[in-house]
Amino acid sequence: xxxxxxxxxxxxxxxxxxxxxxxxxxxxxxxxxxxxxxxxxxxxxxxxxxxxxxxxxxxxxxxxxxxxxxxxxxxxxxxxxxxxxxxxxxxxxxxxxxxxxxxxxxxxxxxxxxxxxxxxxxxxxxxxxxxxxxxxxxxxxxxxxxxxxxxxxxxxxxxxxxxxxxxxxxxxxxxxxxxxxxxxxxxxxxxxxxxxxxxxxxxxxxxxxxxxxxxxxxxxxxxxxxxxxxxxxxxxxxxxxxxxxxxxxxxxxxxxxxxxxxxxxxxxxxxxxx
Amino acid sequence: xxxxxxxxxxxxxxxxxxxxxxxxxxxxxxxxxxxxxxxxxxxxxxxxxxxxxxxxxxxxxxxxxxxxxxxxxxxxxxxxxxxxxxxxxxxxxxxxxxxxxxxxxxxxxxxxxxxxxxxxxxxxxxxxxxxxxxxxxxxxxxxxxxxxxxxxxxxxxxxxxxxxxxxxxxxxxxxxxxxxxxxxxxxxxxxxxxxxxxxxxxxxxxxxxxxxxxxxxxxxxxxxxxxxxxxxxxxxxxxxxxxxxxxxxxx
Numbered sequence: 051x052x053x054x055x056x057x058x059x060x061x062x063x064x065x066x067x068x069x070x071x072x073x074x075x076x077x078x079x080x081x082x083x084x085x086x087x088x089x090x091x092x093x094x095x096x097x098x099x100x101x102x103x104x105x106x107x108x109x110x111x112x113x114x115x116x117x118x119x120x121x122x123x124x125x126x127x128x129x130x131x132x133x134x135x136x137x138x139x140x141x142x143x144x145x146x147x148x149x150x151x152x153x154x155x156x157x158x159x160x161x162x163x164x165x166x167x168x169x170x171x172x173x174x175x176x177x178x179x180x181x182x183x184x185x186x187x188x189x190x191x192x193x194x195x196x197x198x199x200x201x202x203x204x205x206x207x208x209x210x211x212x213x214x215x216x217x218x219x220x221x222x223x224x225x226x227x228x229x230x231x232x233x234x235x236x237x238x239x240x241x242x243x244x245x246x247x248x249x250x251x252x253x254x255x256x257x258x259x260x261x262x263x264x265x266x267x268x269x270x271x272x273x274x275x276x277x278x279x280x281x282x283x284x285x286x287x288x289x290x291x292x293x294x295x296x297x298x299x300x301x302x303x304x305x306x307x308x309x310x311x312x313x314x315x316x317x318x319x320x321x322x323x324x
Numbered sequence: 325x326x327x328x329x330x331x332x333x334x335x336x337x338x339x340x341x342x343x344x345x346x347x348x349x350x351x352x353x354x355x356x357x358x359x360x361x362x363x364x365x366x367x368x369x370x371x372x373x374x375x376x377x378x379x380x381x382x383x384x385x386x387x388x389x390x391x392x393x394x395x396x397x398x399x400x401x402x403x404x405x406x407x408x409x410x411x412x413x414x415x416x417x418x419x420x421x422x423x424x425x426x427x428x429x430x431x432x433x434x435x436x437x438x439x440x441x442x443x444x445x446x447x448x449x450x451x452x453x454x455x456x457x458x459x460x461x462x463x464x465x466x467x468x469x470x471x472x473x474x475x476x477x478x479x480x481x482x483x484x485x486x487x488x489x490x491x492x493x494x495x496x497x498x499x500x501x502x503x504x505x506x507x508x509x510x511x512x513x514x515x516x517x518x519x520x521x522x523x524x525x526x527x528x529x530x531x532x533x534x535x536x537x538x539x540x541x542x543x544x545x546x547x548x549x550x551x552x553x554x555x556x557x558x559x560x561x562x563x564x565x566x567x568x569x570x571x572x573x574x575x
Binding site for chain 2 (some may be wrong): 071074149227319
């Protein structure tokens, strides 16, 4: 295990330069520059805001940041999974030439997605700071200022680390699966579409507090604690509870263990299935 | 310290008629009907024993599909043995399939960097070598262009220049590479000779039986995944020649 991680670290210049190249070729020749990363979540947020405003008379000042954080998170997860499906095919020519650890090929997509996620989160933090909640009310302290809200933001650091592990392991799992089964990507896209509606991306669980069965179902969704970890500090100026961290860490642990087990079985024979 | 040791190495793998299985087929067919996409077992290498020390130059000969390239890939660590022991000590550099694995969107310079990283270089060492690689490739201003616009010849030039810019301890070569136009071929041959001379240990797969005894001191004759003969290069090549010649007469 340690030797494997060491081997990944040893070729860090390789996968880092691939990530850099991907980002550069994506931004090259586009006036939008970094806004590229934000284009999709912003456009989606706008659409959802308009729809929900007219259909459900949703107040925009609380709804827009909620949807935006949700979509930024979802963008990372779906990119990790969908691009993960193709990662070993994408790296096939390297796999055939160099004996590098297989786990670096999913890393390429995940780090790219993480970059976009990071930019999205920074914008979300800015929005949260400007249009954020009334901190005086939240802290029960009439003299609290907006800047106190910033104190809850460092809690996002462990969150990002957990997300990175989650994205990487999911990418490995779906990558290996699609080498074995050629229709994985197709089926995964459909499953993700369903999962999108079962995850509180464009709503909160509280929206359905009258429907107990649905609420219970939503609480079983392993992605829910991650959304809480992101939204609590940004939207509500609160540090997430330890229980939320523990739940997320447990999900990450399961995903990582599965990925390690799958790699252990498939690493040696992957090349024969490419 | 360069050393290669193969002990009772076997390599088997399963291939399928169709490239992959579909998940829905897998689930349905397993339950209800026999597979229409039967697997085939390939026994690519059988009981290979090999011991190479520093200074050895090994040539691998044999007919097509005998397992020559497979051994090379096994030594490079790309294939893992299904059973048996493989020990390879020393920094390996392999010259096969070098024209694969370029990032089309990136330009020549970027491709030089990341391919060098894959060969174990660091940013500092690459910076020192970049210029020499560029000069050897003679691609000039084309290096500022995305490599997807390169012709096949230019691609091979670049690939060869990068792949040979290292000082390997163990050098693995598949076939004599035909690279680029005539002028570049001569240059490439010269570079190969230098590299082979510098390498502590070399394994080369080739069909060029005349050149083999000049390059190698030992040879292995592969036949259907098995070692048919091993020993001093000239002897093995002669035996192989005799057998191939015999076939030709019989036919």
